[in-house]
Amino acid sequence: MTAAFVLGINLFIAGIFAVAFAVVAAISRSAHGAKWISLGYATGMATILFEYLLPTQTNPVPVGIAVFLTYLLAMTFCVVGVARHYGFDPRWPVIAGIWIVTIFTIPLTFSIPYASPHRVMLYQSPYFAMQLLILLALIESGRRLKLDLLLAGVMATAALIYASRPLIAWQLGQASLAQDYMATDYAAISQSLGAGTLVAQALVMLLVMMRDTTAEMIVRSETDPLSSVLNRRGFEFHAEAALEQGDAVLVVADLDYFKQINDNFGHAAGDGVIAHFAAIMRDAAPDDAIVGRIGGEEFAVLLPDAMLSDGRLYAETVRGRFATKQLPILGVNQRFTASFGVAQRTASDSLADLSRRADEALYRAKAGGRNLVRVELSELRAANEVA
Structure with missing residues (x-):
């Protein structure tokens, strides 16, 4: 298998992945780095086209420099893409430093005889540095799921390949002229290793993005967009899972006179009150x-590994903060209140049982005048008997 044939395969693969990452960027809000990686693979295609031009050149230096720098640019885009996806700064000063050193050493690199391993070492050094930056972004992300570890392993392997190319060139020998590069065993092996890492890195990164996109879709399906807390479906799913782990307290809340808020101030004002109340509940939890x-206008909070007193204290905290906060809604300064019911899980309780008893306490808070916290009566009696 000749280097030219492998290079053609690389061109085809790079094009496929450039399109694949562009599609991911278009359909997924969580794949923040996909467009950068797509740009990286597209730039890599330009590198391959320059390599095809190299054997036809009388003076190979300009095209050789184009090959050298476009590939470094492709790697730079991929560094930015991985860092963006994992939520990290791409380390622009380090990237700039690599580029500055690379550009200033171009005269030295391209003045060394083509067959020299020292030239290969200088040529591969910026690629090795860029690959280490990608690996560093993965390590600093703190993610330790299987796909993240696999991606880190692939990136580390790619870095080792760049570092080992001078040794491979020394063992196999190099062409004496850049135009003869395609005919060498070193070129065939180098391009084959490049093809393998090209596919491995792209496939694993796509799997990571698909995983994160799926997770984002699940979160969005379980989240109430107005209040930014779980919707009923999401709450029940996570609460039922939490109840399997042990004791818990359920706090249910209902905004007082919510219909009057909508009638007097409009539905936009009502939405603002809901969002404000949800923020207080979330911050206090x-x-x-x-x-x-x-x-x-109904909310629920499950407190795992909590006692009835913890639930009551939490509900009183939220009630007090909400009732004393003067909330400007559409230019009208108004205070609002909420009522709360608290119940502690018993050994035989399902989520439905616990919710029913917390609701009973809530109804008593409403009947008692609102802006109150009430606990489920049987539990209060049990606490008194123990006392």
Whole structure:
């Protein structure tokens, strides 16, 4: 298999992945780096086309420099893409430093005899540095899922390949002229290794993006867009899973006189009150709490590993903050209130059982004048008997 044939395969593969990542960028909001990686593979295609031109050149230096720099540019785009996807700064000062050193060493690199391993070492050094930057972004992300670890392994392997090319060139020998590169065993092996890493990196990165896109879709399907907390479906799914782990307290809440808010100030004002109340509930809740909007103006919070007193304290905290906060809605300064019911899970409780008892406490808070917190009576009696 000749280097020219492998190069043609690389051109085809790079085109496929350029399109694939462009499609991912178009359909997924979470794939922040896909457009950069698409641009990287598209730029890599230009590198391959320059390599095809190289054997036809009387003076190979200009086209050789074009090959050298376009490939480095392709890698730069991929560094930015991986960093963007994982939510990290691409380390622009380091990237700029690599480019500055590379450009200033071009005269030295291209003045060394073509067959020299020292030239290969200088040629591969910026590629190795860029590959390390990608690996560093993966390590710093802190993600340790299987696909992330696999991607890190692939990137580390690619870095080792760049580092080993001077040794491969020394063992196999190089052409004496750049125009004869395609006919060498080194070119065939180098391009074959490049094809393997090209496919491996792209496939694993696509799998990572598909995984993260799927996770984003699940989150969006479980999240109430107005309040930014879980919707009823999401709350029930996560709450049922949490109840399997042990004790928990359920707090349910209902905004008082919500219909009057809509009637007096309009539905936009009502939406603002809902969003404000949800933010208070979320901010007051512990990290492991499950917060959801389960109806129009109805909310629920499950507190894992909590006692009845914890639930009551949480509900009183939210009630007090909401009732004392003067909320300007459409130019009208107004205070609003909410009522709360609290129930603690017993060993035999399902989520439906726990919700029913918390609702009973909520109804008593409403009947008692609103802007109140009430606990489920049987639990209060049990607590008194123990006392």
